[in-house]
Amino acid sequence: MLTDLLSPTSLSPARRRVAIGGVVFGGLAVPVIAGPCAVEPDYVQHALAMRAAGASVLRGSVFKPRTRPDSFQGLGESGLALLDTARSVTKTPVLVEPLSTEHLTGLIGRVDALMIGARSMQNTPLLRAAGRSGLPVVLKRGMAATYEEWLAAADYVLAEGNEHVILCERGIRTFETATRNTLDISAIPVLRERTALPVIVDPSHAAGRREWVPALALAAVAAGADGLLIEAHPVPEASWSDAAQAIAPHTLAAVVAAVGVLAPLLRATEGVADSAEQGRVVDALDLAVGALLESRAGAVESVRQANGRTGPGVRVHGLDGEVPVSSAVPAVGLA
Ligand code: PEP
Ligand code: MN
Numbered sequence: 001m002l003t004d005l006l007s008p009t010s011l012s013p014a015r016r017r018v019a020i021g022g023v024v025f026g027g028l029a030v031p032v033i034a035g036p037c038a039v040e041p042d043y044v045q046h047a048l049a050m051r052a053a054g055a056s057v058l059r060g061s062v063f064k065p066r067t068r069p070d071s072f073q074g075l076g077e078s079g080l081a082l083l084d085t086a087r088s089v090t091k092t093p094v095l096v097e098p099l100s101t102e103h104l105t106g107l108i109g110r111v112d113a114l115m116i117g118a119r120s121m122q123n124t125p126l127l128r129a130a131g132r133s134g135l136p137v138v139l140k141r142g143m144a145a146t147y148e149e150w151l152a153a154a155d156y157v158l159a160e161g162n163e164h165v166i167l168c169e170r171g172i173r174t175f176e177t178a179t180r181n182t183l184d185i186s187a188i189p190v191l192r193e194r195t196a197l198p199v200i201v202d203p204s205h206a207a208g209r210r211e212w213v214p215a216l217a218l219a220a221v222a223a224g225a226d227g228l229l230i231e232a233h234p235v236p237e238a239s240w241s242d243a244a245q246a247i248a249p250h251t252l253a254a255v256v257a258a259v260g261v262l263a264p265l266l267r268a269t270e271g272v273a274d275s276a277e278q279g280r281v282v283d284a285l286d287l288a289v290g291a292l293l294e295s296r297a298g299a300v301e302s303v304r305q306a307n308g309r310t311g312p313g314v315r316v317h318g319l320d321g322e323v324p325v326s327s328a329v330p331a332v333g334l335a
Contacts, residue, residue: 028277
């Protein structure tokens with residue numbers, strides 16, 4: 001069983017579940033948080049597109065930490081009304097990044113979760129204030145932070161009595177320059193041993209290029225990630241910030257579908273006592289089986305077509321036909 005490969009570490013210590021709105025991280029499902037890098041004037045349309053593509057939570061940053069002061073800094077307070085509308089129209093929770101304790105005060109009561117960005121991971125007053133807010137906190141790893149430093153930052157939030165912390169690996173700085181950062185997949189199994197907190201992965205800020213985002217996203221889920229945080233935009237190249245790494249809604253939908261197939265195959269279902277959850281496990285497995293059968297039907301069709309073109313090929317055990325040796329069948333299309 002595939003689940004046996006991950007379960008020894010993923011089951012111990014007991015996993016903590018953290019909910020954003022009603023969306024649970026650290027359970028059996030692997031939710032996807034998605035949206036543009038920054039809230040833009042058309043954000044409500046963007047949010048609807050994210051929802052339609054299968055996002056469970058919306059990214060909704062109105063304050064952006066940018067490297068250069070002359071880059072777009074986010075819509076600021078004026079973007080909050082767009083967030084309110086998007087949240088009520090889509091009935092989807094939103095995740096927003098405060099850069100300071102003043103920002104945080106304006107967000108409480110209007111947002112469903114706080115994101116502490118990589119640059120703020122060691123802003124201890126902000127961590128404490130996020131802890132006191134009682135809101136779920138997605139704590140990104142600093143770009144040069146060790147696991148110990150990252151977990152110590154999480155302790156600032158936990159020390160305020162707020163247990164709703166989700167850790168987010170977003171790539172670290174290495175000598176490699178092809179990618180924006182280097183995604184540290186090892187963080188997932190290692191943190192599984194060191195903490196009960198859910199661990200999610202942001203493949204967008206790791207890759208820096210939209211072409212590479214789906215591969216990193218699926219690698220993260222295969223390694224046991226509890227969720228994904230992805231930058232997506234209806235017209236990716238027109239994004240006001242981080243355009244190169246934004247994926248289109250159809251790619252997001254394909255990633256969400258692929259996660260729906262992959263996750264139930266990898267996540268241990270032992271010890272699921274609750275019958276509603278058992279039902280969801282069976283539904284998820286049905287979805288995975290359905291997707292595999294669809295791939296199989298595609299493979300059989302390719303065999304038929306190949307045999308029609310080239311005459312009898314090589315007999316492959318288990319397929320309803322003959323297949324030329326070179327025939328390759330993708331399991332889930334992400335093109
Ligand atoms: C972001 O999510 O838009 C962001 C700025 O990410 P990070 O803090 O990981 O650089
Ligand atoms: Mn970004």
